[in-house]
Amino acid sequence: MELLVALIVGVLTAGGIYLVLRFRTFPVILGMSLLTYAVNVFLFSSGRLTIGAPPILSDDVTLYTDPLPQALVLTAIVISFGMTAVAVMIALGAYLGSDDDRIDDTPQDREGTS
Amino acid sequence: MTLFLIVALPFLGALLPGVMNGAGRAATAAVTFIVTLAAFIGLLSNLPAIWAGEVVTARLSWMPLLGLDANFMLDGLGFFFALLILGIGLLIIAYARHYLSRDDNAGQFFTYLLLFQGAMVGIVLSDNILLLLIFWEMTSLSSFLLIGFWKHLPEGRQGARMALTVTGGGGLALIGGMLILGNIAGSYDLSVILSEREAIQASPLYLPALLLILLGCFTKSAQFPFHFWLPHAMAAPTPVSAYLHSATMVKAGIFLMARLWPVLAGTPEWFVIVTTAGLVTMVLGALIALFKNDLKALLAFSTVSHLGLITMLLGTGTAFGAMAAVFHILNHATFKAALFMSAGIVDHEAHTRDIRRLGGLRRLMPVTFVIATLAALSMAGIPFLNGFLSKEMMLEETTHTVLFGLDWLAPALATFGALLSAAYSFRFIGHTFLGPVRDDYPARPHDPGPGLWVPPAILVTLFIVIGCAPFLAEPFVKLVTAALLGDAAEVPYAYLAIWHGLVPALFLSITALVGGMILFLAYAPLSRLWETAPRPEAKSIFDRVIAASVRGASALTHGLHNGAFTRYAAIAILAILVFGAHAWVTGTVGAVTRSVQSAGPIPVIGTLILAAATAGLVILHRNRFLALILIGIVGLMVSIGFVYLSAPDLAMTQFTVEVVTIILLLLALNFLPNRSPVESGVLRRVRDGVLAVAGGVATFTLAYHYMLRDAVATPISEFHLANSYKGGGGTNVVNVILVDFRGFDTYGEIIVLGIAALLIYALTEALLDGPVRRRLLNRIPDQRRSGDMHPMMMVVLTRVIMPVVLLVGFYIFLRGHNEPGGGFIAGLIVSIGVVMQYMASGFAWTSARLRYPYHGIIGAGVLIAGFTGIGAWFVGKPFLSTAFTYVRIPPFAEFEIATAMGFDLGVLLCVVGAVMLSLESFSRLARRADTQDSDHPMDIDPSRGEDAGQQGGTA
Structure with a gap:
């Protein structure tokens, strides 16, 4: 089980990094989403894996999984939505403003700034 | 008066002139004067205590953990400087009121002046050196504003920038030096530091601290080689020059x-650095001053020279030298301020400060002539004026000073400096006031009104009194010297007097005066010689240094920050990988303490689906719609994984967030191109692939190793599990952590979420206001629009299930404390319910039924959560403590009421508001673009007539 979760983290990270290094805004946003999943799963796994022991207290159960990473990841998921939305908005604004969804400045842009 | 008030008065008062700017020069000057006078009287009220040898303190603990406290201390030395700052300040304000013209913004000027005054008083009264540093920086900033007060003059702006660069740079060095000093002494309080002489001088860090502190002092006080900024700062209005550059700031x-x-x-x-720098500055400054034709430049370089003299006296390290320094500070402040004011009067009346165009003003401006002459003679060191007394003490001190093993060096240089000083003083008098009256002055000079000449006249009276009766000043000078020396040395027995007998200093003094007169008489040939001699121009060197630094900085910035995001990302990833690999190689890996849990076929299949979806996403990412579907699968598999691994709350959150994220991305794709073109070459893709695989392997290894080992310390979750029910009243530990144990974190996070949504809203507004608006209006959709925009089935279905969705949301919310659920998840569910209405029935229909704006909902959420937390204060508990009880209202079963519910309600509202505001902003872009809103929520509505249906269908 641990191997599978670690694999998931690795695969998501690899996919995320590759997409983040693309040239257009949309794949970069997708890549950031993948990295978000990877980070969340990794954080979650820091509570160690437990199957069938949710942290819902009950009188006849003594084994619970670690609830703290879950609480942290829960808010992280919601915040990541906000982050994605802002990134998408910026990407969209840039595209609508210049009719170009390249993520790097073109050499002309760079001329303009220097 | 308490020291806090003395320091605070100028700052508080600084508001007044600015606010009453409309009331005119006289009123703003009057209020500035009154404020300064109040502080001055407050200072004097402490005189009896100071006179009795006490140290007045005022302490306020501010940030004790940083060692930064608002501690003030007033002893003889601080009193002396504060007296100069406020006393001369009063004269300067009176002078400035008449000096400033109608066009000058007097309110602004006096506000800056008071800010500067407050900062200076702060420096001299601070007991805490961190506080002192803050005031120090404030003087640099406020003097920048004052020097550049005449913004229309390029010299003013350049001079202000140069002053700020030099003194600000020195200030940075000073911060370093003071921090080292505080570290050695173990306290940032001056009173403690001053008692740690042995520890500080024995410390190996003494030299670096000394160098850094001296760098700060030398830049501020214009010591060689940092003397060049002061003359350029003379572009300031004359009151500023007289105040900052003679009496106060350069004395800091x-x-x-x-x-x-x-x-x-x-x-x-200390001896070598300070004495040498002082002597060099003294001679060099005097030499340049002699050949300056601008009255203010002459005075500026003479100030540099006199500051060098004082520095040299402090550098000797003897008690007598310190006493001479104190006395000369007093004397210099009085005669130099009077000289600057006289130069200002000449400039004001004759409209020029160029000595070559002046001369013969003696008859035209007799009052100014008397004032300026007395002040200049004092500067030259003529007996019966105060300059003579301290100059003789200085010469006396140098005769005991052995520099570089040569006992003649210091006296010779000092005498030469004094000689030059006498020469330029004579020149100031001779070439401005004496000589024949000319007829080509730019304006007809005449004596000004008393407003301009009374302030310098007061100073002149003061120094004549001191000059003739030095014993009057002696107790005060000795008091200040005692405070300066502290426990390090005894106050010298020597007394201040005009006649000390036929001592060597007297002969040196006579030599200086006679030599000065000879130089003055031989000025014309000397001046020609000076003009032909090559000499470095400080300003052009400074400008070249600045230009080179700017070039270097921009080359570095543009080299690193060239606008290529992918490059930054690649560098960042590579750096993280390298550091991680380094940690991995050099660190040790603990033994495995947990066994691997076996996984059945279902987790394996799930993992494979996830991996396949990710791989497919990477390979097919150019087709953006397909990529969206694939990332949806990834999110879904992650949610299922959470369910399987005992995290129902996470699964519900991930699942609902997934839905709104996909809707969001779909809305964005409405505008963005549907395909990503191929732009990277094979090499590039291989490079990225290698980076990606390396990153994946790294996180895989890290996660795997991590999961097979127990935590090094007992996780704090033990506490959460044990106290969730007892203390928090809930059995869903995750929810109790969110709303109770870590409620403050959650509170911060919902605020961040709200801010993100508001940011999106603001960006949308900006876009819709700008040129994008036109582009959107003219945009032709690149895909065929759906023929049936509002399908009847969907409209009916979403409306029918809306109450059900809300009920589910309510249920999830209520049970959240004890079962999986809670505010976050309920908020997302409610949002999805509302979004469905938008999608099915259209923007206009839904907006029309919206009673509260989404910003309001975010705000209400934050407020409700905040007030729930504050409620705990009323029962004496800390912020966000919860209370709960169980009630039973028949016929329902017993249920729990917890204050945490109020907090969770805030979370719910905030989530709903944030999600909806984001999505709504995106739809508003879309609405602007191409959609003509249907008048009817359903395109095909059986209840309408056939025609209406047709019409709606074509809309």
Whole structure:
């Protein structure tokens, strides 16, 4: 089980990094989403894996999984939505403003700034 | 008056002139004067205590963990400087009221002046050196504003920038030096530092601290080689020059050297650096001053020279030298301020400060002539004026000073400096006031009104009194000297007098005066010689240094920050990988303490689906719609994984967030191109692939190793599990952590979420206001629109299930404390319910039924959560403590009421508001673009007539 979760983290990270290094805004946003999943799963796994022991207290159960990473990841998921939305908005604004969804400045842009 | 008030008065008062700017020059000057006078009287009210040898303190703990406290201390030295700052300040304000013209913004000027005054008083009264540094920086900033007060003059702006660069740079060095000093002494309080002389001088960090502090002092007090900024700062209005550049700001460096004298002075390093710098500055400044034709430039360089003299005296490290320094500070402040004011009067009346165009003003401006002449003679060191007394003490001190093993060097240089000083003083008088009356002055000079000449006249009276009856000043000078010396040395027995007998200093003094007169008489040939001699121009060197730094900085910035995001990302990833690999190689890996849990076929299949979806996403990412579907699968598999691994709350959150994220991305794709073109070459893709695989392997290894080992310390979750029910009243530990144990974190996070949504809203507004708006209006959709925009089935279905969705949301919310659920998840569910209405029935229909704006909902959420937390204060508990009880209202079963519910309600509202505001902003872009809203929520509505249906269908 641990191997599978670690694999998931690795695969998501690899996919995320590759997409983040693309040239257009949309794949970069997708890549950031993948990295978000990877980070969340990794954080979650820091509570160690437990199957069938949710942290819902009950009188006849003594084994619970670690609830703290879950609480942290829960808010992280919601915040990541906000982050994605802002990134998408910026990407969209840039595209609508210049009719170009390249993520790097073109050499002309760079001329303009220097 | 308490020291807090003395320091605070100028700052508080600084508001007044600015606010009453409309009331005119006289009113703003009057209010500035009154404020300063109040502070001055407040200072004097402490005189009896100071006179009795007490140290007045005022302490306020501010940030004790940083060692930064608002501690003030007033002893003889601080009193002396504060007296100069406020006393001369009063005269300057009166002078400035008449000096400023109608076009000058007097309110602004006096506001800056008071800010500067407050900062200066702060420096001299601070007990805490961190506080002192803050005031120090404030003087640099406020003097920048004052020097550049005439913004229309390029010299003013350049001079202000140069002053700020030099003194600000020195200020940075000073911060370093003071922090080292505080570290050695173990306290940032001056009173403690001053008692740690042995520890500080024995410390190996003494030399670096000394160098850094001296760098700060020398830049501020214009010591060689940092003397060049002061003359350029003379572009300021004359009251500023008289105030900042003779009496106060340039004395700040001197003050600090004097303040730290007991701990820093007396070592060979101190002696060599400070004495040498002082002597060089003294001679060089005087030499340049002699050949300056601008009255203010002449005075500026003479100030540089006199500051060098004081520095040199402090550098000798003897008690007598310190006393001479104190006395000369007093004398210099009085005669130099009077000289600047006289130069200002000449400039004001004759409209020029160029000595070559002046001369013969003696008959035209007799009052100014008397004032300026007396002040200049004092500067030259003529007996019966105060300059003579301290100059003789200085010469006396140098005769005992052995520099570089040569006993004649210091006296010779000092005498030469004094000689030059006498020469330029004579020139100031001779070439401005004496000689024949000319007929080509730019304006007809005449004596000004008393407003301009009374302030310098008061100073002149003061120094004549001191000059004739030095014993009057002696107790005060000895008091200040005692405070300066601290425990390091005894106050010297020597007394201040005009006649000390036929001592060597007297002969040196006579030599200087006679030599000065000869130089003055031989000025014309000397001047020609000076003009032909090559000499470095400080300003052009400074400008070249600045230009080179700017080039270097921009080359570095543009080299690193070239606008290529992918490059930054690649560098960042590579750096993380390298550091991680380094940690991995050099660190040790603990033994495995947990066994691997076996996984059945279902988790394996799930993992494979996830991996396949990710791989497919990477390979097919150019087709953006397909990529969206694939990332949806990834999110879904992650949610299922959470369910399987005992995290139902996470699964529900991930699942609902997934839905809104996909809707969001779909809305964005409405505008963005549907395909990503191929732009990267094979090499590039291989490079990225290698980076990606390396990153994946790294996180895989890290996660795997991590999961097979127990935590090194007992997780704090033990506490959460044990106290969730007892203390928080809930059995869903995750929810109790969110709303109770870590409620403050959650509170911060919902605020961040709200801010993100507001940011999106603001960006949308900006886009819709700008040129994008036109582009959107003219945009032709690149895909065929759906023929049936509002399908009847969907409209009916979403409306029918809306109450059900809300009920589910309510249920999830209520049970959240004990079962999986809670505010976050309920908020997302409610949002999805509302979004469905938008999608099915259209933007206009839904907006029309919206009673509260989404910003309001975010705000209400944050407020409700905040007030729930504050409620705990009323029962004496800390912020966000929860209370709960169980009630039973028949016929329902017993249920729990917890204050945490109020907090969770805030979370719910915030989530709903944030999600909806984001999505709504995106739809508003879309609405602007191409959609003509249907008048009817359903395109095909059986209840409408056939025609209406047709019409709606084509809309």
